[in-house]
Amino acid sequence: xxxxxxxxxxxxxxxxxxxxxxxxxxxxxxxxxxxxxxxxxxxxxxxxxxxxxxxxxxxxxxxxxxxxxxxxxxxxxxxxxxxxxxxxxxxxxxxxxxxxxxxxxxxxxxxxxxxxxxxxxxxxxxxxxxxxxxxxxxxxxxxxxxxxxxxxxxxxxxxxxxxxxxxxxxxxxxxxxxxxxxxxxxxxxxxxxxxxxxxxxxxxxxxxxxxxxxxxxxxxxxxxxxxxxxxxxxxxxxxxxxxxxxxxxxxxxxxxxxxxxxxxxxxxxxxxxxxxxxxxxxxxxxxxxxxxxxxxxxxxxxxxxxxxxxxxxxxxxxxxxxxxxxxxxxxxxxxxxxxxxxxxxxxxxxxxxxxxxxxxxxxxxxxxxxxxxxxxxxxxxxxxxxxxxxxxxxxxxxxxxxxxxxxxxxxxxxxxxxxxxxxxxxxxxxxxxxxxxxxxxxxxxxxxxxxxxxxxxxxxxxxxxxxxxxxxxxxxxxxxxxxxxxxxxxxxxxxxxxxxxxxxxxxxxxxxxxxxxxxxxxxxxxxxxxxxxxxxxxxxxxxxxxxxxxxxxxxxxxxxxxxxxxxxxxxxxxxxxxxxxxxxxxxxxxxxxxxxxxxxxxxxxxxxxxxxxxxxxxxxxxxxxxxxxxxxxxxxxxxxxxxxxxxxxxxxxxxxxxxxxxxxxxxxxxxxxxxxxxxxxxxxxxxxxxxxxxxxxxxxxxxxxxxxxxxxxxxxxxxxxxxxxxxxxxxxxxxxxxxxxxxxxxxxxxxxxxxxxxxxxxxxxxxxxxxxxxxxxxxxxxxxxxxxxxxxxxxxxxxxxxxxxxxxxxxxxxxxxxxxxxx
Numbered sequence: 001x002x003x004x005x006x007x008x009x010x011x012x013x014x015x016x017x018x019x020x021x022x023x024x025x026x027x028x029x030x031x032x033x034x035x036x037x038x039x040x041x042x043x044x045x046x047x048x049x050x051x052x053x054x055x056x057x058x059x060x061x062x063x064x065x066x067x068x069x070x071x072x073x074x075x076x077x078x079x080x081x082x083x084x085x086x087x088x089x090x091x092x093x094x095x096x097x098x099x100x101x102x103x104x105x106x107x108x109x110x111x112x113x114x115x116x117x118x119x120x121x122x123x124x125x126x127x128x129x130x131x132x133x134x135x136x137x138x139x140x141x142x143x144x145x146x147x148x149x150x151x152x153x154x155x156x157x158x159x160x161x162x163x164x165x166x167x168x169x170x171x172x173x174x175x176x177x178x179x180x181x182x183x184x185x186x187x188x189x190x191x192x193x194x195x196x197x198x199x200x201x202x203x204x205x206x207x208x209x210x211x212x213x214x215x216x217x218x219x220x221x222x223x224x225x226x227x228x229x230x231x232x233x234x235x236x237x238x239x240x241x242x243x244x245x246x247x248x249x250x251x252x253x254x255x256x257x258x259x260x261x262x263x264x265x266x267x268x269x270x271x272x273x274x275x276x277x278x279x280x281x282x283x284x285x286x287x288x289x290x291x292x293x294x295x296x297x298x299x300x301x302x303x304x305x306x307x308x309x310x311x312x313x314x315x316x317x318x319x320x321x322x323x324x325x326x327x328x329x330x331x332x333x334x335x336x337x338x339x340x341x342x343x344x345x346x347x348x349x350x351x352x353x354x355x356x357x358x359x360x361x362x363x364x365x366x367x368x369x370x371x372x373x374x375x376x377x378x379x380x381x382x383x384x385x386x387x388x389x390x391x392x393x394x395x396x397x398x399x400x401x402x403x404x405x406x407x408x409x410x411x412x413x414x415x416x417x418x419x420x421x422x423x424x425x426x427x428x429x430x431x432x433x434x435x436x437x438x439x440x441x442x443x444x445x446x447x448x449x450x451x452x453x454x455x456x457x458x459x460x461x462x463x464x465x466x467x468x469x470x471x472x473x474x475x476x477x478x479x480x481x482x483x484x485x486x487x488x489x490x491x492x493x494x495x496x497x498x499x500x501x502x503x504x505x506x507x508x509x510x511x512x513x514x515x516x517x518x519x520x521x522x523x524x525x526x527x528x529x530x531x532x533x534x535x536x537x538x539x540x541x542x543x544x545x546x547x548x549x550x551x552x553x554x555x556x557x558x559x560x561x562x563x564x565x566x567x568x569x570x571x572x573x574x575x576x577x578x579x580x581x582x583x584x585x586x587x588x589x590x591x592x593x594x595x596x597x598x599x600x601x602x603x604x605x606x607x608x609x610x611x612x613x614x615x616x617x618x619x620x621x622x623x624x625x626x627x628x629x630x631x632x633x634x635x636x637x638x639x640x641x642x643x644x645x646x647x648x649x650x651x652x653x654x655x656x657x658x659x660x661x662x663x664x665x666x667x668x669x670x671x672x673x674x675x676x677x678x679x680x681x682x683x684x685x686x687x688x689x690x691x692x693x694x695x696x697x698x699x700x701x702x703x704x705x706x707x708x709x710x711x712x713x714x715x716x717x718x719x720x721x722x723x724x725x726x727x728x729x730x731x732x733x734x735x736x737x738x739x740x741x742x743x744x745x746x747x748x749x750x751x752x753x754x755x756x757x758x759x760x761x762x763x764x765x766x767x768x769x770x771x772x773x774x775x776x777x778x779x780x781x782x783x784x785x786x787x788x789x790x791x792x793x794x795x796x797x798x799x800x801x802x803x804x805x806x807x808x809x810x811x812x813x814x815x816x817x818x819x820x821x822x823x
Contacts, residue, residue, distance in 0.1 A: 010368075019313075020412065024054055032048070033045050041110065043214055049143075054098075062088045065115075132268055133270070134196075149312045150415050154192060165204040169196070170518060211236045224796065238296070242327060256274070259276050269324070278623065289647075293331070293335065320669060346551055352382040369780065376773075438477060447468045460508050461506070463506075594624065628660055645676050648673070652687040657690070661691055673820075686719045
């Protein structure tokens with residue numbers, strides 16, 4: 001009997017399975033010409049979709065949202081069409097199966113709601129424009145078939161004012177002057193899904209080099225050329241490494257990386273032209289504890305996983321995102337070593353488990369409403385950990401052979417999860433259906449609780465493993481588990497398969513081990529808890545040479561609240577020879593244990609420890625102490641210009657947590673401190689809201705203005721959630737919720753979630769209809785959370801009665817917002 005777990009809390013009751021559309025054609029080529037009018041934020045253009053008809057059809061349908069359709073031709077002749085504002089249905093009578101047809105559409109779109117973004121997004125004179133098509137937003141600027149299960153060659157010409165630089169998919173095949181404008185023409189002869197059709201245009205500087213016949217371009221806002229090496233110097237080596245690992249050459253003639261302002265994502269892997277947030281560019285000081293390589297390597301890996309081979313539909317998104325996340329981690333191992341890699345895996349597990357606290361779903365699921373919903377920690381870190389576990393089961397060489405077979409067999413085509421499974425089975429000779437059923441097609445994960453005891457008279461160590469996962473996971477998993485035993489004169493590693501709810505494994509050893517290291521190299525995806533005493537845990541921390549068991553032990557020690565542990569852990573925290581990630585974990589553990597001994601250890605470490613990432617953890621831990629002496633020390637850190645940007649930002653937040661209002665002046669001064677991505681000022685804004693409440697409303701209103709740099713604007717809006725929900729706060733949230741930028745709207749939702757007031761429900765109700773699926777889902781989740789909170793506090797009936805009044809209040813708020821906008 002097969003057990004199936006569909007999960008918990010992800011799909012709302014009305015959700016139904018989503019299946020990909022199957023149009024009666026193959027999309028052979030998309031040829032487009034776009035004229036960009038910066039002043040009116042308008043795109044005017046022509047799109048020609050060349051199709052091969054695969055089944056008899058009278059009409060073909062393209063996606064085109066909020067466009068003015070000016071002319072439609074089929075094979076050069078005027079065609080009958082209908083347009084409802086979302087879909088363009090074009091008559092193609094007389095074209096039989098196997099025939100080719102060209103559909104010409106002349107159109108215009110003004111201020112697209114998505115897909116193409118003029119910068120600044122909210123008002124002001126635009127100086128930059130970029131596209132962002134994933135998941136289904138190309139339809140907002142280009143009339144074409146907009147779903148991943150059709151791929152096409154692409155030609156794109158973009159006309160812009162002279163002096164503006166354009167970058168797009170493929171190679172530049174021409175530049176033509178047209179009076180005071182210039183047309184840039186590009187072509188990509190590889191087949192890609194239309195969500196990857198992309199361009200960016202602005203006042204850019206371009207730096208070029210070459211690797212293996214591939215042109216590498218680094219495109220940044222003019223004046224930022226000096227930051228290029230810190231962000232992109234490893235690109236050549238990344239390409240080399242990914243080619244070696246996959247056995248497949250980089251698939252396109254060029255690779256451009258373009259940094260844009262106010263990007264609505266972090267990075268987007270448009271085939272041959274990745275668009276990135278300009279926040280990845282950073283100065284030398286930020287470089288101490290900020291790295292661009294994770295984002296750069298992730299988007300580069302997508303050129304193979306997602307671009308060359310594309311998931312057939314969003315239910316199989318993990319084939320794109322999990323692979324890119326794993327390749328990002330493998331690059332980290334190649335560049336920085338094993339401990340950095342393992343700590344990255346630990347961070348992935350933390351990220352997934354945090355999301356698992358809210359909901360659980362199978363990695364492959366059709367139960368969603370918006371494609372954006374599956375772009376989550378299940379598709380990214382959980383999927384990457386599943387792939388890593390699979391690689392350890394079949395062996396790295398077999399895994400790489402399977403990946404090569406998968407990429408070559410589905411090259412420039414679509415794939416589903418079974419395509420990957422079959423390729424890995426052929427390469428490894430192993431049946432893997434059990435693995436995919438367990439980890440990919442079911443929700444949840446194994447949770448292992450491990451304990452052991454030494455039986456002296458028999459010379460045997462008994463290892464007890466309990467599967468403790470909840471009802472949203474399978475009742476039993478099959479998990480390979482390595483264990484290493486360290487003792488005087490011996491070091492032995494064994495592998496067991498955990499398959500029962502309760503398992504006991506016996507190991508004959510030369511003597512009682514000094515330490516037992518469970519899964520020393522973190523080869524298996526699971527949640528691990530160590531049911532051990534303080535001394536046993538300390539022995540693992542002191543004697544195990546592997547990072548993962550030590551981190552697991554430190555985290556268990558954090559729950560024990562033992563002063564003995566504090567003294568032992570302090571030595572690790574102060575040791576410059578220990579890996580920074582372990583020391584950061586130790587700082588957090590000491591802070592969790594608390595007490596005077598812990599405080600003394602943290603203050604001593606603040607004096608002696610220099611590594612910026614460890615200092616961040618120390619400063620964060622000190623925020624748990626409501627003592628004036630601590631606030632004073634944190635204030636000095638905040639003001640110290642020799643500190644890293646991120647340590648100072650952390651100090652601002654910790655000052656607020658100590659609760660001493662007299663340090664608000666230091667926070668206000670920090671608002672004027674320049675830093676990477678405005679991180680210090682943004683943290684100071686949040687800290688002031690935490691500390692002073694509605695006393696800083698004037699300040700937050702000032703920074704919530706559309707003219708404020710985006711990181712500060714978002715911080716100010718989100719920080720409104722720390723204030724009482726007054727009419728003025730609600731008006732600011734209502735006004736901000738009408739921003740065009742999804743990140744601003746997400747900040748509004750963040751504030752509403754903090755407020756937990758029914759008075760914000762009308763705002764959240766309206767945002768549930770937003771163009772961005774991410775915004776819509778987040779707004780609904782926030783509204784549901786508030787309703788549950790109200791249910792716990794009073795009868796839900798009263799809340800519903802109040803909602804009617806609030807809807808009327810929202811109408812009045814909207815009128816006030818209109819007056820504000822006119823002002």
